Amino acid sequence: MSLTGNTMNFSTDNDPAIKEFNTTKLLKNARKQAEDRNYKDFFICDVDSHHYETEALPEILQYMDDPVMRHLGLSAGNVGRAGLIPQAIGSQDMAGRVTRYAGRNKEVVPEKPHRDITLTRRWMDAMGVDMACLFPTPMLLLATHPQVEVEVAMARAYNRWLCERILEEDKRIVSMVYLPMNEPHEAEKMIDEFAEKKGVVGFLSTGYLKRPVHDSVNMRIYAKLEEHGMPLGFHAAYHWADTSLAQLNKFISVHALGFSFCNIIHMTNWVLNGMPERFPKLNTMWIESGLAWVPFLMQRLDNEYMMRTSDAPLLKKKPSDYMREMFYSSQPIELVDNKEALEVTFKMMNAESQLLYSSDYPHWDMDLPSTIHDIPFLDETAKRNILGGNAQKLFNLDPVMSEWKLEARKQG
């Protein structure tokens, strides 16, 4: 049998776009935007950004209590995460077209500070972001791990590592730390262990959960978050194995629907089971589902609620009235030929006070601050709120401006 050689390799490691990869260089046009738009006068907080925690897996595993599980992770080698973190089928990098995926591990950084801090600061400084809420990447699917004890152990080790190695070291980086919702009593312990740690501004529920968010076993989690005054984030994820998405044959399809669908399910359960009435002081933020799903769901739920109030007896107002009091991250903001729809969406969700800018960097569909700054119908106050002010309030932040902005301000 003779095989034809694969001559069609359009994204080799030798391509200059990948070989000489550097975040600051890749984002030089972002830095120009930041300077042209005078971001030095804006406090910008990015509420959803990422790093690739599995690249630091051997370090993270040092924080894991269970020696057998730790051994399992280390035995798979430095990049091995088989057995600990579910791997997703998909092509986030579009077969190499989004070059930062292939380039990332070639980027040269100084020995100190931690590599993840340097890489994070590089994109923050390029985009004009002053503070960033940092989340993991592969662990967004950790909740789908069939062994709940692995989820708990990984979550605890990761949270400890993140607090000690990253958040302690850089006051511009904060996080809503991982909450293993599939094991509620462990989630409660996690809140006690991490709520007061430096840089922890909330807790994060990720993607597809084994039980619905309104399950009674979760109530003490929400009560505890309320006690600590900590917001709860729902970070969307796609999961191709989800039966409702299983007929979709392309990554674009499962990504476009899955990331909204995931939060549509949680939000529907959250509102119709009266969670905002049961935990009125608990703030929630809905992350990475875009914005278009919000008016869709408000209209669908309100319409049915008015006919079937008996199905949702805990509600004292329309579903959309509750949704309007919640918080939303902005990315991936739908911006193609939809100006009128976007304006209506902003109005319907009270974006001026409820929307928080997010980049999702370094993921393929990241958004720059200009996606908010350049929206023509927003006034100056709305822009400032969405780009940083709303995050400052929700997270109770002490704003830390980036060094280059402080320097630029001095120079006038």
Add this chain to the structure above:
Amino acid sequence: MPEKLLCASSDLSDTTVKICEVDGVEIGIIRHNGDVVAYKNVCPHQGGPVCEGLRMPRVCVEFDDQQRALQQNFDESEMHFVCPWHGWEFKMETGEAVGDPKIRLKRYKVTERDGEVYVEI
């Protein structure tokens, strides 16, 4: 429109985009199908360095006579710039966005003379 010297003809290749800066504007320039094409290195999407990504052929689908998809293929007669920030693709020949031809890269007129390449800017 004034002409500015961009680079030497010998700097151009048909495999690597050369990035030159003229009056504070970055321009990506490459030989393509016997022509020289030059575009502003700023993507109409969110401003990425569109000329500095990969160059990829159009992806097409081959059908049998009953419209059943047989396989996908690359059509190398239509090469694209792929913006490295989010993957928007633009036809190298015209600068049109593959997803919507109304959106285009800013193109510059270039001429080669006496071993030098000039751009109208």
